[in-house]
Amino acid sequence: MTETAEMTYDWRPFLARWSGEWADAYDPDEAPDAGDQKVLEERWLGFAPATGAGIAALEERIGLRLPPSYRQFLGVTDGWRHAGGFVWRLAGTREAYRPDSETDLTELFLEHLHEDASPAELQEALVWTRGLQLDVESDAVSVALDPEDVDEHGEWAVLTWSPWRAAPPERYRSFWEFMQAAYREFHQLEAGRDGGRLFTNATTEALDVQVEEARRDALRGDYERAEAALAEACAFGRPRATALREQLTWMLGDRHTNSLGGLAADPRYAPDLLPALMNSRERRSWGDGAYEYHLRGRTEEVRALEGTLLEQFQEGTYAYTVAGPFGGAVAAAREQMRWGEADAAWRTLSAALPRWQPLGPDHLAPVGLTADPLLGPLFTPARGRALLATPRGEEATGVAGAVVDEDPEGLAWLADRPGSGQRTAYRFLLVEGVAPAALPALVGAEDGAELHPPMTLWDARHASRPDGDSGVRTRSSYDDKALVAVGRAGPGWSFAFDNDPQPFNEARFVSPAAAAARHGRVVVVWGEADRYGEGALFHLSVAERGEEQYAFTVRGNRCERCGEIPQDLDPARLFPTIRDRRPHDDGGMQRDGGSGSERDGGLPGEATALTAIAAAFGVTLPRYALDHGRLHTFTTCSWTRPPGPGETFVVMSFGPVTP
Incomplete structure (x- = not known):
C-alpha cells in the first residue's frame, strides 16, 4: 500500500492470494454448491470488476462519494464471497444500500442505551440507519460503512455486529482493514480445523518462521518485538503462537x-x-x-x-x-x-x-x-x-536483570495517606540486635505467642479471630494486644508492625520498649490520624538495656515528654503545632502546650519526625512487603495497663447484625 493524493491499495494480489488459499483449503470430501464450484474452478472468491458507471450509480444513489478503499475494491471485484467465516457474501454496487428508515437493529441499540449515553454510543446505535450496508448473506452478522466516521484519508469506518457474539460492535478504520481482519479470521478458522494439519501455504510457512524468530527474540530480551510478532501470528491462528505470547502477557x-x-x-x-x-x-x-x-x-x-x-x-x-x-x-x-x-x-x-x-x-x-x-x-x-x-x-548473555526497587527508604512513607480507605493509624517496634524470629520471646502475649507462617495481615487477622468465619471482631480498652507482622528493618534491626491499632489510650498506654530492650536499643512509634475528634497523635519512646531512655507524645498542640531527648528528635523542632517550642531537659514529664487544634489527617510534622527517627537509628520499614507481601505474624502483650481501682473499660464487637 502506498500513499499518493489518495490512498491506494494493492487489492488484486491480496485477493488473489486469499482466493487461492481458500480453494486449496476446501475439504475434498465436501460437495461444493454451485457458487463454490465456480470459485474452485476459477480460484477467485470475487466477481468481475464493477464498471465505472456502476460505481457512479451507487454514489449517486447514496448521495456520497465512496471511501477510497471500498471504491478501489469495487474496481477489482463487484462483491466478495466468504469474507471470513461468518459473512458469506459482501455487497457490490448493486446490493449495497443505505436504509431509508430506522432499522430493527437501530431500534435494538437505541432500546438498550442508557439515559446518560455518550455521543459515541449514540453514533454507534444510529450507524445501522445511516450506514452503507454491505452484508448480503451472513450468519446474522451485520456490516456497515459509516459515512460520519471519516479519517484524514477520507476512509469510512466499518462496524460489524452479531447478536451471538455477545459483544459491542467491532470497529475497523477502513474497508481495507476490515477485509484484512476477515482474511485473518479465515486463516484462524482453517488452522483450528482438525489441528490445521492440511492447511499449509506460503502465508502459514512465513508466519511459522516468524513465530520461531519471535521465540528467540523473547529469550534474547526483546519481548516487545516478540509480543508484536506473536500477536500477528495469533490472529492467523498459528500453532505455538498463543502459548508463547500468553507467557509474555502473563508476566506483564x-x-x-x-x-x-x-x-x-x-x-x-x-x-x-x-x-x-x-x-x-x-x-x-x-x-x-x-x-x-x-x-x-x-x-x-x-x-x-x-x-x-x-x-x-x-x-x-x-x-x-x-x-x-x-x-x-x-x-x-x-x-x-x-x-x-x-x-x-x-x-x-x-x-x-x-x-x-x-x-x-x-x-x-x-x-x-x-x-x-x-x-x-x-x-x-x-x-x-x-x-x-x-x-x-x-x-543468555550473562547480563543480569535490571534492578527494580519498589520500597522507599526510611519511615516517612507512613505519613502518606493518599485517599479514603488508606491507613489511618500504625504502631511498630524496632528492636536492635535481635532476629525477627526472636521477637515473640521479647514482647509476645502472656499466653505464649508463636510466630505464624507468612501471610497477609488481613489473612492473619481473619485467622486469629476466635469466632472463625463469623465476621465478628472484638476490641477492648482493657486489653490491647497487637497482631503484628515481623521482619528486618535494616542492618541489625528487626520490626514488629501493626497497621490497624485501636485508638491510643493516653491514660493507660504502656510502651513495650523497655520490655523488649534486653539486648540493645528498642524504638516504639505510634502514629494516628484524627479519627475520633481528639486530634492527630504521634508517640515515640526509646529504651535500652531494659530501661526507657526518653519518650514524647504529641496530640494536636499538646506534648508530653520525659527523659533526655536528643536534639534531632526534640518534638519542639519536629512538630509546628506545639505552642511552647522551648525544649525541656529536666527529665520529668512536662506539658509544652495547651489543648491544641484538631485537623483531619496526620499530625503536621509527622513525616519530618519519621525521617528524623530513620536517620537517628539507621532503620527502614518495607512498605511493599507490608502492603502486598506475606510476612510472619504474632500477637504481642498488651500495650495498655490493666484498669485501676474505679476505672472502667469497654468491650466492643463489630460484625454482622443478627435478628
Whole structure:
C-alpha cells in the first residue's frame, strides 16, 4: 500500500492470494454448491470488476462519494464471497444500500442505551440507519460503512455486529482493514480445523518462521518485538503462537482470561505453568468449567501433579521450586521475602535470571514464580518487564536483570495517606540486635505467642479471630494486644508492625520498649490520624538495656515528654503545632502546650519526625512487603495497663447484625 493524493491499495494480489488459499483449503470430501464450484474452478472468491458507471450509480444513489478503499475494491471485484467465516457474501454496487428508515437493529441499540449515553454510543446505535450496508448473506452478522466516521484519508469506518457474539460492535478504520481482519479470521478458522494439519501455504510457512524468530527474540530480551510478532501470528491462528505470547502477557500482568495457550496441560511444562494457572485467585475468575476447558487433554501425569498442587494451595504449603542455579536463587529470595526484604529478593532473582533454563522449546519465562505465595507479590508490571528484558535460556548473555526497587527508604512513607480507605493509624517496634524470629520471646502475649507462617495481615487477622468465619471482631480498652507482622528493618534491626491499632489510650498506654530492650536499643512509634475528634497523635519512646531512655507524645498542640531527648528528635523542632517550642531537659514529664487544634489527617510534622527517627537509628520499614507481601505474624502483650481501682473499660464487637 502506498500513499499518493489518495490512498491506494494493492487489492488484486491480496485477493488473489486469499482466493487461492481458500480453494486449496476446501475439504475434498465436501460437495461444493454451485457458487463454490465456480470459485474452485476459477480460484477467485470475487466477481468481475464493477464498471465505472456502476460505481457512479451507487454514489449517486447514496448521495456520497465512496471511501477510497471500498471504491478501489469495487474496481477489482463487484462483491466478495466468504469474507471470513461468518459473512458469506459482501455487497457490490448493486446490493449495497443505505436504509431509508430506522432499522430493527437501530431500534435494538437505541432500546438498550442508557439515559446518560455518550455521543459515541449514540453514533454507534444510529450507524445501522445511516450506514452503507454491505452484508448480503451472513450468519446474522451485520456490516456497515459509516459515512460520519471519516479519517484524514477520507476512509469510512466499518462496524460489524452479531447478536451471538455477545459483544459491542467491532470497529475497523477502513474497508481495507476490515477485509484484512476477515482474511485473518479465515486463516484462524482453517488452522483450528482438525489441528490445521492440511492447511499449509506460503502465508502459514512465513508466519511459522516468524513465530520461531519471535521465540528467540523473547529469550534474547526483546519481548516487545516478540509480543508484536506473536500477536500477528495469533490472529492467523498459528500453532505455538498463543502459548508463547500468553507467557509474555502473563508476566506483564495480563492474567484474567489468560490460559497460557493450553501449555499447562503438557507434561513437559506443567511443573512450571500449572501452578500459575491453578492459583486460586486466577482460577476463581474463570469458574471450574473454563478451567477444565483450558486443561483439556491433560495426561494422568499432569492430573496427579494437579492433585498435589491443589492440596498444597489449600494447605498454604506451595513453594515454587526449580532445579539448577536459578533454583538456589529462588530459595534465597524466598528467605529474604519472608522477612520483608522485597527489593533484596528481587535483586537475588534478577542476578540469577541469565541462568534460568526453559523446560522445553516453547518455555519462555519462569511463569510459576507468580504463583509462589511469597515471591508472587514481587511481580509488578515493571518487574515483569525487567524479567522479560533479561536474556536467558539458550540466548543468555550473562547480563543480569535490571534492578527494580519498589520500597522507599526510611519511615516517612507512613505519613502518606493518599485517599479514603488508606491507613489511618500504625504502631511498630524496632528492636536492635535481635532476629525477627526472636521477637515473640521479647514482647509476645502472656499466653505464649508463636510466630505464624507468612501471610497477609488481613489473612492473619481473619485467622486469629476466635469466632472463625463469623465476621465478628472484638476490641477492648482493657486489653490491647497487637497482631503484628515481623521482619528486618535494616542492618541489625528487626520490626514488629501493626497497621490497624485501636485508638491510643493516653491514660493507660504502656510502651513495650523497655520490655523488649534486653539486648540493645528498642524504638516504639505510634502514629494516628484524627479519627475520633481528639486530634492527630504521634508517640515515640526509646529504651535500652531494659530501661526507657526518653519518650514524647504529641496530640494536636499538646506534648508530653520525659527523659533526655536528643536534639534531632526534640518534638519542639519536629512538630509546628506545639505552642511552647522551648525544649525541656529536666527529665520529668512536662506539658509544652495547651489543648491544641484538631485537623483531619496526620499530625503536621509527622513525616519530618519519621525521617528524623530513620536517620537517628539507621532503620527502614518495607512498605511493599507490608502492603502486598506475606510476612510472619504474632500477637504481642498488651500495650495498655490493666484498669485501676474505679476505672472502667469497654468491650466492643463489630460484625454482622443478627435478628
